[in-house]
Amino acid sequence: MKVNKSEACRYTCVCVQSDCSWRLHAHRPKGATHFLVSQYNGSHNCVIPIGNNMHRNCTSALICEKILPTMRASLSMSVKEIRLKIKDDLKTDISYDLAWKARNRALKIVYGSWEKSFSDLPRYLSMMQASNPSTVWTTNLLRTRTDVQKFRRVFWAFGPLIEDWKNCRPVVSVDGTHLYGKYEGCALIATSIDANGGLYPIAFAICDKENGDNWEWFLQSLKEFVTRERKVCIISDRFSGNKAVVRRVFSPDEGHAHRWCLRHIKANLKKIGINDKVVLDKFYRIGCANEVVEFNRLKEQLKSECVDAWKWIEENINEDREYWALAFDGGRRYGVMTTNWSESLNLVLRGTLSLPVTAFVAATFYRVNQAFVERSEEGRKMTTQLCPKILDKIRPRQISSRGYQVCRFSPCEFEVNTGTSRYPVKINGRSSECVCQGFQLTGLPCSHMLACCGEQWHRADFHTFCHDWYFTDMYRNAYSIRFHPVPDKRFWPSIEGPTVLPPALRNKKGRPKSTRIRNSMDVREEIGTTKRKCSHCSELGHYKKRCPRLGKTRGVTTGDRI
Structure with a gap:
């Protein structure tokens, strides 16, 4: 039941169920000091679930108090997980908005507001560097006034990764993923691969957007702080200008190599209208062919099956065969044809891409540490020479x-x-x-x-x-150095110099839209989704507004209707 009226001279209770007529009403007669029940429908027998979304005492402050210990340990706790936890602990349902508010309140307690997170970032990185020797980080700020600087981009790499990466193959995959927080932006990630074929993240960065300038800055930081004098092979997407950017930083004259992700090139064929699965698979086989003879044979087969695909290859990437074809690689990429492992790391970071900047850095620290601990245990259990x-x-x-x-x-x-x-x-x-x-x-x-x-x-x-x-020994050595915890915010050092402010925030009109252009490389959650159904033609895949048969209904034109 719920109280409908509570006044000095009237008090009314009704059932929370809209279809129930139960009611209790009492009033205080004039000059009396007591209430008199004037309407009562008898015993109330409605069975109401223990948990319901109308519990007024279940506020965002209470939920925040319940989830705060978990949020400190797992910064990526999703809204769905919060709702399930409250359902289990308090036996009540809460709305998505209420869980979202509680999550933001908990994040603000742990790492401050979005604006405070930018000013706290140098303090957290300094504390992390002091706790984990060999950790490196650098920021690039925009000076607006003498005492104020705006955040532009930050690069960081954990000490254990830098020291142990020498036990991994000299192959580095670089990729970017969008951030969806208040200030958006882009996260750049450099990933290697361990002896057992597992992900080995070696460097991270946050910038405003994915462009040539930010990529060059990221690669220069990667070379200066992580790869150093080691000759490496960089694997990346094939986007405009990336060939020149990588060449400027990791020059072939210094012994470095640059290769393209074969799967992204396959996706480029789809963009020009080639959707035949047989043709796309044939192109992938061409790129993965070990022998030059096999490469040429499959390429001639492709010419007879799809001239458009063959022409696109000849006009766009045939002169750069060493970038995408394994037969011309020379052994630099060790058979790694795609950046799928870098994109898999993006999936590992799912749930952290909407966090404040300092919380995102902390999330990468805890996720990578967790992987180190688990794989170190796996390495001790291996008994074979090879992984x-x-x-x-x-x-x-x-x-x-x-x-x-x-x-x-x-x-x-x-x-x-x-x-x-x-x-x-x-x-x-x-x-x-x-x-x-x-x-x-x-x-x-x-x-x-x-x-x-x-x-x-x-x-x-x-x-x-x-x-x-x-070999297994290389796998164990890659996870030999341990991470050390970062002390609480109370112990973070003070940073001298101008205050770091967040980048400019542009308010957009209308409903917020995703900034990522989705293609075949993006992972989508298909389970539980419903297909669009047109109310005009009853077909799936579109709405009435974009119906190709608009103006017609099952073969009868609008003018023929009676």
């Missing part, structure tokens, strides 16, 4: 090699007959060669080399051919 996922790649090759015929020409030179082709193989440790280029491009023995290792003339352990990057 499990690497062995999963080699086992099918071993099975295939059992059906091959091997002809010996010298103690170290063989010819392998697969039944359809012949492959000359030279066995010389890690300097071995096979015509298929599988070993030269990835550092893992191909099925032809494994066939030679199994012959009675050349009994050899295939582990001696595998590159160091794939």
